[in-house]
Amino acid sequence: MSSVGRVGAPIHLIYMLLDKNSSQKFFLPKNPEVVNPMPGTLVNSEAVGKGFEFYLIAQQSRKGAVKPTFYRVIYSDSALEEGLLEELIFAQCFNYMNWLGSIKVPAVMQYAKKLGTLVGTQVQQKSVDDMKNQLYFI
Amino acid sequence: MRTGMERKSQVSLTKTFEKGFQSVVTKVLLQMAAKVGNVLWLPKVSPPVSNARILLIGIEETSNSFEQGQKVVSYCSNNTPCFDTFYSGYMHSSSDPAAKNYTARIVSECLVEFVKQSGTQPKNVIVLKNGTVKCDLAFSNEL
Numbered sequence: 113m114s115s116v117g118r119v120g121a122p123i124h125l126i127y128m129l130l131d132k133n134s135s136q137k138f139f140l141p142k143n144p145e146v147v148n149p150m151p152g153t154l155v156n157s158e159a160v161g162k163g164f165e166f167y168l169i170a171q172q173s174r175k176g177a178v179k180p181t182f183y184r185v186i187y188s189d190s191a192l193e194e195g196l197l198e199e200l201i202f203a204q205c206f207n208y209m210n211w212l213g214s215i216k217v218p219a220v221m222q223y224a225k226k227l228g229t230l231v232g233t234q235v236q237q238k239s240v241d242d243m244k245n246q247l248y249f250i
Numbered sequence: 251m252r253t254g255m256e257r258k259s260q261v262s263l264t265k266t267f268e269k270g271f272q273s274v275v276t277k278v279l280l281q282m283a284a285k286v287g288n289v290l291w292l293p294k295v296s297p298p299v300s301n302a303r304i305l306l307i308g309i310e311e312t313s314n315s316f317e318q319g320q321k322v323v324s325y326c327s328n329n330t331p332c333f334d335t336f337y338s339g340y341m342h343s344s345s346d347p348a349a350k351n352y353t354a355r356i357v358s359e360c361l362v363e364f365v366k367q368s369g370t371q372p373k374n375v376i377v378l379k380n381g382t383v384k385c386d387l388a389f390s391n392e393l
Contacts, residue, residue, distance in 0.1 A: 123361070126376045190374050196299055197376070204306065206293040207333055209284035212276065220308030220326040221378055223338060228312030228324035231340045236316045239339050245329065245367075247284050247336060248258075 124190035126197070132217055134182040136167060148178040151214055154198055155180065164188065166198065170205035171216045181216050210250050226250060258285055289334045303331045305364045305372035309356060309379045314342060323352050327360035329367040337363045353377065 138155060139146040149169050156166035164185035169178055183201065204218035215222055227249045262277045284290055307327040314320040324340040337360060341352060357377060365371050 120371050121373065123372060124374045125357075126374065128376065128378050130378055130380055132380070192302060192374060193298060196296075196302060199296065200299050200302075200304060200306070200376075203293040203295045203299070204333065206291075209290050210276075210281060212280075218306065218308060218378060219333075220306050220328065220336065221310065221380065222308075223326040223336060224308040224310035224324045225312070225380075227326065227338055227340055228310045228322045231324060231342075232312040232314045232316075232322040236342075239341075244337055244339050244363075245335065246287060247338075249338070250281055250284060 124192075125187065126185060126190050126192070127187040128183055128185045130184075130217065130221070131182040132179070134167070134180055136180055136182070137177045138167070138169065138180060139177070148173050152202055153180075154202075156198075168198065168201060170202055170214045172213060179216065209247065223247065223250070258282065260285070287335075292332065292334055300331060303370065303373040304328075305360060305375045306333070307357060307360050307375065307377045309353065309377065311343075311380070317342075323356075325356045325360070327364065329364060331368060331370070331372070335367065337367070353379075 136159060138149050138153065138159075140149045140153075151170055151172050153169040154166060155168075160166055165183060167180040167182050169180045171178065173179075185197075201218050202214075204220065205214040205216070207219035208215050208222050209219075210222075210226075217225075230249045260278055260282050262274065266273050266277050280290060305327060307325060309323065309325045312322045312324065314322050321343040322340055323343055324338070326336055326338040329335040329337050339356075339359065343352075357375060361372070361375065
């Protein structure tokens with residue numbers, strides 16, 4: 113990274129962890145009952161800690177209570193404007209080619225998961241370099 | 251193993267066919283189109299996000315059913331600032347020595363590919379990881 117960074121402007125890094133099995137639940141009061149929050153709901157106060165962390169509901173749930181995804185930034189030297197990171201993550205939840213709507217995590221996470229599952233259950237060999245730019249695993 | 255006889259294929263369960271035409275179209279046509287390199291759609295982002303030239307890397311650990319207790323580390327990242335194409339790879343945590351401290355290696359590999367494919371270097375690199383392991387702590391110490 114440092115060798116590439118030396119060529120031009122410095123590259124900023126944000127390192128985040130996510131938890132898609134968070135036990136937290138959020139509801140939207142709608143008289144006379146409560147319903148699931150809409151996709152795009154961001155919770156970044158009260159239910160979160162002091163650090164840079166937030167819950168994001170990106171997916172539409174038709175059954176039961178929707179599971180929010182928890183994000184925690186553990187390292188950042190970036191000067192991204194507030195809200196841009198959340199906007200990017202939400203937009204990337206729509207970029208998964210296996211599903212027409214939004215999913216609960218950004219597409220790169222779901223692709224990595226899909227590839228890991230394929231390799232962990234079906235393939236026992238090193239990855240082939242000329243296939244690395246194709247979504248052969250979806 | 252490469253034989254030169256590889257063909258793009260798509261598995262579809264009989265259950266999918268029972269669901270109706272839309273499911274079949276989704277499973278067969280869209281997935282096949284994405285597999286051969288087509289960009290099916292692109293989510294709109296505001297200009298500040300696209301100007302930030304972001305490289306987003308997702309890292310996932312999955313259990314390896316061939317070797318008990320071993321993991322498969324897979325990763326995926328965008329190749330261009332507009333998120334239209336992706337780069338992916340994996341390593342087995344048992345046989346690959348590089349897998350011991352994989353985060354730095356993955357970031358470096360994805361960064362080189364981004365520069366190669368888009369002809370520009372990113373301003374921001376965002377690493378997303380599911381949960382945490384010892385190697386992440388080692389990586390954050392390196393930072």
